[in-house]
Amino acid sequence: AMSDALKKRKSKVVRSETGTPEGKRGRGDGEQEVRVYSEEVELDGSDPAEDYRQYKLTCKALAKLMNEIQELKANGAKDGCAEVEQKRMQSCIHFMSLKKLNRLAHMRLKRGRDQTHEGKQRVDVLHLQLQNLLYEVMHMQKEISKCLEFKSKHEEIDLVSIDEFNKEAPPEISRISITKDDPHQLTLARLDWELEQRKRLAEKYKESLSSKEKIQKSIEVKKEHLSSLQPGLNAIMQASLPVQEYLSMPFEQTQKQIEIARHLPPSLYVLLVQANAYGQACDKSLSVSISGDVDEAKALAKPPDDSQDDDSGDSDAEEEQEKTKRRRPTTGGQLDDKRREMLKRHPLSLCLDLKCKGTHTHTHSLSVTAGCGCVVTIVSCGRELLNSDTLLNCLYANDQGRETPNPANRYQFDKVGISVFGDYVAELGHPYQWVQRLGGLQFPSETPEVCDSLSASHMESTMKLLRGRVQSRLALHKQFSSLEHSIVPVSSECQHLFPTKVLSRLSRWTAITHHEYTNLSFTRHVSDAGLARETDLFFLAVVERGTARLQAAVVLNPRYPEISPLFALSLSWKGERAGRSDDNLRAIESEVNVFKSELQGPRPGHQLLTNQVARLCVCLDVYLETDGQDDSVEGPREFPREKMCLRTARGPNRLKPFKYNHPQGFFSHR
């Protein structure tokens, strides 16, 4: 081992000395057997474990040598001793082998490192390649997906279905053989087909337009021709008028009415139609005509947003109001103007003419002018005494015609400052509810529609009430005039209600106001019961006999004779007695007020009032003649007993017999 080591060392030395490559090469070029020493080869050849062992051995030997030297030195050997020197030389040799081993180790390490490095490099390169490829793959995938998602515009077009296409398209387009298999080609073919169809249709459209224009022109021509005929027809119509009259077929008249009627607001139109129908079907004495300015009505109807809605010209007036707003910018009279515009009436109005048979030879007729929801004027030829303002009050219960029936008007009125509609009633007329109903208007209603059936259902009853009202009023007025002359007329049918001899007389009959009525002391109970309202008529009657004076305050409801007049009594005879405190006067009130069915006479019961007054006189007679036994007073009685009575006092309240029995002619208790 040692010799090997020496050899190796020597070789080393040789190598290291020769620095120049030429030299070495020169030497190397097969001159002599120079040992080419390659460390690398040596490295490959040596075994690291062997080297390690070698190293350990060498160290051991060195340690041994050192020990020996030390021993020798310790034993007193001199410096330079041959043994020591020999040992020293040997240890140097050992040192050199150690060095060699060290170097080998280093070289081995270096080589290992180099190899690792190389390997790493290779791995890096591969890794990089991998990354590149992955990136490329990803890119490709993205591209693919983009391609797949691509929506071509052609998909938005609704194409004809494939079967239809195959059937309809001409073969050069459809190319079935190719397209059957290739969907791409199929789609292309279909698109082609679509394009062609569209072109064709566009052409057709152009053609149709042109033909339409042609036809239009021909229509114009024909229209002109027809309108040229109109004057001729008119002439014929005029000529035929006398013929119509002769045949009593007022064809022309009804045509004219229908023509004008078109311009009526819907509610008036309904009223016209229904009234006409009713008049023709049931009531010959009812006739309807339209009066007013047709042109103005036409003008109103012109603007397109003019409402065809319901209600008294308010909605029309609103339109007017807007127009006038533009014309009059001054704010001063604007509120007044607004108000006026709002309450403006529709220019057309209906005149309902109702003929009622009177008791005399002449017939009375009632004309009711209805102007768009309001009753404008009432004219009755015959009696001027009829108070036209209140004649139709309370035709139906509580229908006073002072308030507008449309709740929406409240807001409209507030806007223009109309607080009380009643103030305008004089010019506008009474918006009675029955008029609204006849015009098919019903408030409150959700849809402002005009309803035919509403009008029809009320027509008959309203007409009957109107006629009844006029007749009863006429009868009343006749009665009033005779009562004012202190005559109580009793018709022959009612003679049986009263005895032949009646001594009490009606001495006065006057009309009084509501205020005066409520101020009378003996009418408190009637006012408190709510039976004396402002719409009622009030009268004061005085019945006298001898020193006795009976005052009767009468409340007459406008719906007379449906509702009986109410009498309240006060007697002044030997002191004041009123109906409330005197049981017998109360009984007389009861006799007169409660027994309407007896007193109203033959239908329609107009004689109720006069019969009531007559009965009042009879009862006063009985009251005075059956006055209690006053034995203390001497002398003749003021009113001798002339009426036949069974019993003069009955019951705990000692009522007198006020019931007259016919024909026996005696009085009894009820």
Add this chain to the structure above:
Amino acid sequence: MTLLVSCPFHCFKWLHCFNNSYTFLKFSGTVFFVQHLHMSVFSQSFSPCGRFLAAGNNYGEIAVFSLSSALSPDATDLSQKPILTFTAHEGPVFSLLSTDSHLLSAGNGEVSAWSWAELIKRVIHNLHFSLFSFVFSFISIPPLQENSLVIGGGDNNIHIMDLESGIFKSVLQGHTDYIHCLSVREREGEILSGGEDGAVRIWDCRTGHSVHCIEVFKYEDCARPQYGKWISCLTTDSDWMLCGGGPSLSLWHLRSMSPTSVFPLSGCQRQATFYQDMILSVGEGQFVSHCLMGGEVKAQIPCTPHSLNTLALNLNSTEHRVLTVGGSSHQIDVFANLYYRSFSLSF
């Protein structure tokens, strides 16, 4: 006529004799008719349980009011209206009387009976029987003769009828004019009657004869000739008797048959009653008079009707112990406390 009905009659054997008829129900509703202005209440009667009041008016109607609902703390206007109104007679219902189970009404010559149980359930089933001439009032007869009805008639006689059999047992004759009112002295078994002829007669039930006859108008203290002599109001408390009408209301001691006090009430009294130690009286005048036995008028409590015809005290019930008065109005005043009007029931 005046009727007296004694306490319970157990079965109506006399049903078969007379017609049964159903009268129709008429709801007065809450509308105020003209008839209400001219209505007068003539009679009242409380139900045996004390919870209901029946009142009769001049139109022949009877209204049944529920006192328990009108007096309850949560009473409304509707509880002051009758629970039932029906037409009982053709003429005014002058007299009403309750037995233990039935309500008897009289008017215009007929007497009808109505079952309280049915009336409360608003069923009207009339068991009526006709009599002659008009009827004014009912009263009851003492246990001496059970189940009898004493009727004072317009034919100037008093009839006693047996309620079970329906036959008239006896007639008491003596009055010369029709009879206004009847009363009964239970202890002695006597009937008192007052009439238009001004006489108060005392009858013995058993013998049927008039024991006494007092002509009130002949006593100077009581007489008021300016009004007349009729006796319209009569009531007794066994020892004492109250009578009035044309003559002033006066208190009589029956044993001595003399007037002890005369009450200074103007107007003719139509009904009076003894209550505790007071005398309550109603008549002409818009008030209820409270008088003391000594003759003073202690108080006059105002009420709604201008003159009163009937006064009734509900002694059948302890929790509804009220005084009710009715007269020339459609309203009946109810006094829970005697000294002021609580509220009014109205037809």
